[in-house]
Amino acid sequence: MDRLTAAAASGMQSRMDSFDLLANNLANTSTIGYKADREFYSTYLSPEAINSADPAVGDSPVVERRWTDFGQGTLITTGSQTDLALSGPGFFALNGPNGPLYTRNGSFQISPQGALVTAEGYAVRLAGGQPLQLLPGVPVEVGAGGQVSQDGNALGQLELVDFKDENALVKAAGTYFQNPDPQANPAGAPLNLQVAQGKLETSNAIPAESAARMVLLLRHFEMLQHAVKVGAEMNRQAMEEVARVGS
Numbered sequence: 001m002d003r004l005t006a007a008a009a010s011g012m013q014s015r016m017d018s019f020d021l022l023a024n025n026l027a028n029t030s031t032i033g034y035k036a037d038r039e040f041y042s043t044y045l046s047p048e049a050i051n052s053a054d055p056a057v058g059d060s061p062v063v064e065r066r067w068t069d070f071g072q073g074t075l076i077t078t079g080s081q082t083d084l085a086l087s088g089p090g091f092f093a094l095n096g097p098n099g100p101l102y103t104r105n106g107s108f109q110i111s112p113q114g115a116l117v118t119a120e121g122y123a124v125r126l127a128g129g130q131p132l133q134l135l136p137g138v139p140v141e142v143g144a145g146g147q148v149s150q151d152g153n154a155l156g157q158l159e160l161v162d163f164k165d166e167n168a169l170v171k172a173a174g175t176y177f178q179n180p181d182p183q184a185n186p187a188g189a190p191l192n193l194q195v196a197q198g199k200l201e202t203s204n205a206i207p208a209e210s211a212a213r214m215v216l217l218l219r220h221f222e223m224l225q226h227a228v229k230v231g232a233e234m235n236r237q238a239m240e241e242v243a244r245v246g247s
Contacts, residue, residue, distance in 0.1 A: 036071075079198050091186075103175050145194070
């Protein structure tokens with residue numbers, strides 16, 4: 001495959017990867033606490049081209065890595081006392097099946113055992129790691145700093161955490177994140193982090209933006225597809241010319 005065709009084909013593949021990201025973002029525009037995925041483009045230089053007289057020829061565009069946009073979503077009022085939203089950088093800490101999980105999705109509920117849990121049953125952690133246990137039938141109050149009380153009795157402090165490098169977190173299923181590096185311990189809650197009871201944070205994936213980027217990617221894909229056709233036609237003509245000269 002010639003370098004023109006190879007570069008164009010690589011560009012088409014990177015656009016397909018971006019399509020997958022955008023499709024996932026569009027599918028989660030109504031998911032509470034969802035954080036949009038973005039891509040970082042780079043170029044791949046084939047080993048054959050490294051020592052070339054023109055090393056710029058042979059660069060192939062690729063999606064080098066994905067990253068998560070942790071930008072703040074809009075807070076909407078629900079009125080439910082177990083719905084919690086975060087304003088500012090940080091996460092709720094949960095007891096997941098294989099260790100701590102972190103999320104911005106504060107759509108919680110009370111389990112039959114009295115624990116405050118996610119829809120998947122993961123318990124919300126208090127500072128120290130123990131699950132938050134609530135008294136049945138008693139209104140719960142959550143302060144802006146994460147203090148939890150019922151009937152005037154303090155139950156504890158929600159474990160609210162942040163990380164020096166949020167993009168070191170790995171997306172798990174749904175709106176959950178895992179910390180893959182045990183050395184990168186979560187820091188305490190930032191001073192500007194506040195909890196809003198009776199509210200939820202919407203997805204920060206904006207449908208109009210994602211749709212506009214998808215149209216742009218489609219145009220890029222069509223141009224690269226045309227470049228592949230041009231490269232194939234040039235190769236065909238060159239082969240015909242070689243055959244004509246040799247005959």
